Amino acid sequence: MIEVEHLSKTYGSTPAITDVTFNVEPGEILGFLGPNGAGKTTTMRILAGYLPATNGSAKIAGFDVHENSLAVRQRIGYLPETPPLYPEMTVEGFLHFVTRIKGVSAGDRSAKVQAAIARCNLQEKRRVIIRKLSKGYRQRVGIAQAIVHDPPAIILDEPTVGLDPRQIIEVRNLIKSLAGTHTIILSTHILPEVSMTCNRVAIINRGNIVATNTPESLMTQLTGGSGYEIEIAGSANLAKQVLQNVAGVSLVESIPTAGAHSHFTPQDNRAYLRVISQPGREPGQDIAAALVRAEFGLYEMRRVSATLEDVFLQLTREEKQFDPEVDSTANEGEAA
Numbered sequence: 001m002i003e004v005e006h007l008s009k010t011y012g013s014t015p016a017i018t019d020v021t022f023n024v025e026p027g028e029i030l031g032f033l034g035p036n037g038a039g040k041t042t043t044m045r046i047l048a049g050y051l052p053a054t055n056g057s058a059k060i061a062g063f064d065v066h067e068n069s070l071a072v073r074q075r076i077g078y079l080p081e082t083p084p085l086y087p088e089m090t091v092e093g094f095l096h097f098v099t100r101i102k103g104v105s106a107g108d109r110s111a112k113v114q115a116a117i118a119r120c121n122l123q124e125k126r127r128v129i130i131r132k133l134s135k136g137y138r139q140r141v142g143i144a145q146a147i148v149h150d151p152p153a154i155i156l157d158e159p160t161v162g163l164d165p166r167q168i169i170e171v172r173n174l175i176k177s178l179a180g181t182h183t184i185i186l187s188t189h190i191l192p193e194v195s196m197t198c199n200r201v202a203i204i205n206r207g208n209i210v211a212t213n214t215p216e217s218l219m220t221q222l223t224g225g226s227g228y229e230i231e232i233a234g235s236a237n238l239a240k241q242v243l244q245n246v247a248g249v250s251l252v253e254s255i256p257t258a259g260a261h262s263h264f265t266p267q268d269n270r271a272y273l274r275v276i277s278q279p280g281r282e283p284g285q286d287i288a289a290a291l292v293r294a295e296f297g298l299y300e301m302r303r304v305s306a307t308l309e310d311v312f313l314q315l316t317r318e319e320k321q322f323d324p325e326v327d328s329t330a331n332e333g334e335a336a
C-alpha cells in the first residue's frame, strides 16, 4: 500500500534523509521511530505530497507522490505535528470543508463527516468552535480531518505529543481501531507508543533506516533477547571500559537508578550497569570473571530480557557496533 524506495532529501547541502526504503502492507500500522532530527517529519511530508524528494520515489496505493500528487492526496490522510485547523470554524463545518477540498462528492460529504465525528468521539463537540477546544479534542479533530475522506492510507506525525496520559490512551485506541481497514504510518520518538500500537517498526537514525521488523523480532535479532543488570563497587566508566571488551557483549550502559523502573536502590560508591548480549551469545560467566579480575566488588548480577528501548539505544547510539548481517536481513524482509 505504501512503497518507499531510495528516498533522499537534501536541504541546501544538509542531507535530511538518505536512501530511505520501506514498505507498509495493507492494514498494517508501521511505527516510524527515531530520535529528534532523524528525518521522520521530512519523510512523512514527502509521502503526504507536501515536500518534493531530492531522489528516489514513493507510491501510495500505486500512485507516485510526485507524479500523481492529486490522486495521492485523495488516498492519504495526513496529520502533521501541528494539526492544520481553522480555529474560527466549528468542528462539523471544518470537516465539511475538508471533504470538499479532498474531492468527496457533495452527496457523500455529510455521511463521511458524521462517520469521522463518531469514530473520533467528537459528537458532543460537533458544533463547538475549534478555538474553544482543549488540546486533546483539537488533536481528535486533527485525526478526524485526516480520515474524513476515508483514505486507505493514513500518516500521523507524533500524534500524542502534548496530550495528557488519558488523552494519549484515547488517541492510541483510536489509531488501533483504524488498523485493518486502513494502512497507517505513525511517526514517534516515544518507544511505548510503538510497542503498544504498531505491528512493525522502522527505526531511522540520522536520515538512514537502520532496521525494519516487528518489535519482537528486532529484540531477538539484535540482542538475542537478553542481557544482564549488574551492581558493583567502583566507577561506572571504568567498568564500562572493561565490559565493552568482553566477547559477546553488545552494549553497556548505566542504569538511571532514580528511574521508576529501576530494580536497584542506589548506594554510595556503587555503579549500576546494564549489559546487552550479542545475538546467540551468553557472556555471563566472562562478564563476572572480567569484573572480578579488574577488582570490582560484584554485589549483584541478574539476567534480564532486552526491551525495545535497548534495541533503539543500540541502533541509534552505537552505530559502529551494528551487525551488518542484521541490517541486511532487515532490508531483505522489506523487499519480500
Ligand SMILES: Nc1ncnc2c1ncn2[C@@H]1O[C@H](COP(=O)(O)OP(=O)(O)OP(=O)(O)O)[C@@H](O)[C@H]1O
Pocket (backbone or CB within 6 Å): 011, 014, 015, 016, 017, 034, 035, 036, 037, 038, 039, 040, 041, 042, 043, 189
Ligand atoms: N526546512 C529545513 N531546512 C533545513 N534543514 C532542515 C529543514 N527541515 C528539517 N531540517 C533538518 O533535517 C533533519 C531532519 O529533520 P526532521 O524534522 O525531518 O526530523 P524529525 O525526525 O522529524 O525530528 P523531530 O522529531 O525533532 O521533529 C534535521 O537535521 C533538521 O535540522
